[in-house]
Amino acid sequence: MQDDIFEIGGKKLGSRLFIGTGKYASDSMIPDVCNSTGAGVITVALRRVDFNAITDNVMQHIPSHMQLMPNTSGARTSDEAIRIARLARATGCGNWIKIEVITDNKYLLPDGYQTAIATEVLTREGFAVFPYINPDLYVARDLVNAGAVAIMPLGAPIGTNRGLRTEEMIHILIDEIDLPIIVDAGIGKPSQACQAMEAGADACLVNTAIATSENPVLMGKAFAEAVRAGRHAFLAKARGTSKWASASSPLTGFIRNHEGQS
Amino acid sequence: MIIKINGEELNFDKELSIKDFLETKKISADAVVVELNQNIIPLEKYQTTWLTHKDNLEILRFVGGG
Numbered sequence: 001m002q003d004d005i006f007e008i009g010g011k012k013l014g015s016r017l018f019i020g021t022g023k024y025a026s027d028s029m030i031p032d033v034c035n036s037t038g039a040g041v042i043t044v045a046l047r048r049v050d051f052n053a054i055t056d057n058v059m060q061h062i063p064s065h066m067q068l069m070p071n072t073s074g075a076r077t078s079d080e081a082i083r084i085a086r087l088a089r090a091t092g093c094g095n096w097i098k099i100e101v102i103t104d105n106k107y108l109l110p111d112g113y114q115t116a117i118a119t120e121v122l123t124r125e126g127f128a129v130f131p132y133i134n135p136d137l138y139v140a141r142d143l144v145n146a147g148a149v150a151i152m153p154l155g156a157p158i159g160t161n162r163g164l165r166t167e168e169m170i171h172i173l174i175d176e177i178d179l180p181i182i183v184d185a186g187i188g189k190p191s192q193a194c195q196a197m198e199a200g201a202d203a204c205l206v207n208t209a210i211a212t213s214e215n216p217v218l219m220g221k222a223f224a225e226a227v228r229a230g231r232h233a234f235l236a237k238a239r240g241t242s243k244w245a246s247a248s249s250p251l252t253g254f255i256r257n258h259e260g261q262s
Numbered sequence: 263m264i265i266k267i268n269g270e271e272l273n274f275d276k277e278l279s280i281k282d283f284l285e286t287k288k289i290s291a292d293a294v295v296v297e298l299n300q301n302i303i304p305l306e307k308y309q310t311t312w313l314t315h316k317d318n319l320e321i322l323r324f325v326g327g328g
Contacts (some may be wrong), residue, residue, distance in 0.1 A: 086302060
């Protein structure tokens, strides 16, 4: 099979697994996870420097070949997301931005309307915008019109490891939206990432499930293999299901003691 | 003069630039991004951008996130 290259946001990616940098017991694991996953895209967040607690700089652990995808976490409005995005780009990390606009602190569900406004403004400013949304067809269509380069629907609320609870809605986006669909948030197990890819998702973003496992390096490898397997299955186009059996072996030439008996 | 830095009001008795402030906190200039009164200040201007009374300075950096 030819190399399955994922072209997005001006990049050619060899892996369809995107990873995050949050929640690791030690950020020093990040290079090994980058290696074991083979991921080419990694998310980061932007926060105020805490002058009273000098901590490790996460950037020193991110290999230079990785495409950074800063997020706008913490933004409650489109204006705040736009401000964070501009600051992130000013670091010189490139023009990718994952838009997160969230006011609900219990479920961390994204605000589609504010997200669409931010997407439109930032696209005009030359950003490659990756909006994080509920898998809602109308919001997704607004984001297409706003110039998003991909749609990032959630499988379940952030950090819950609950899997593809929104699966049917994600399938609608895969069918109806002419942009890459990157399933983000909630994926807890490699099998769930595989399932999303089998259904035709273009990529998966996984942070919590890798970072909080007992062995993030190994779990990262498992996710990478699952994403690849799911992608291959999608490309191989599985046949539909049937109510009745269909023999895999020939139904002739049986060896039998009594001919004519079944 | 009073300058609000990352949401906290701090008192300074002499003039200082953004670069001076970062140096007092032992923060590497290229590890942060700086916004002064909601305007992004490019790295090369840290040395020549002087802080004045009632300025609002935000100093941010990347951290782990998903």
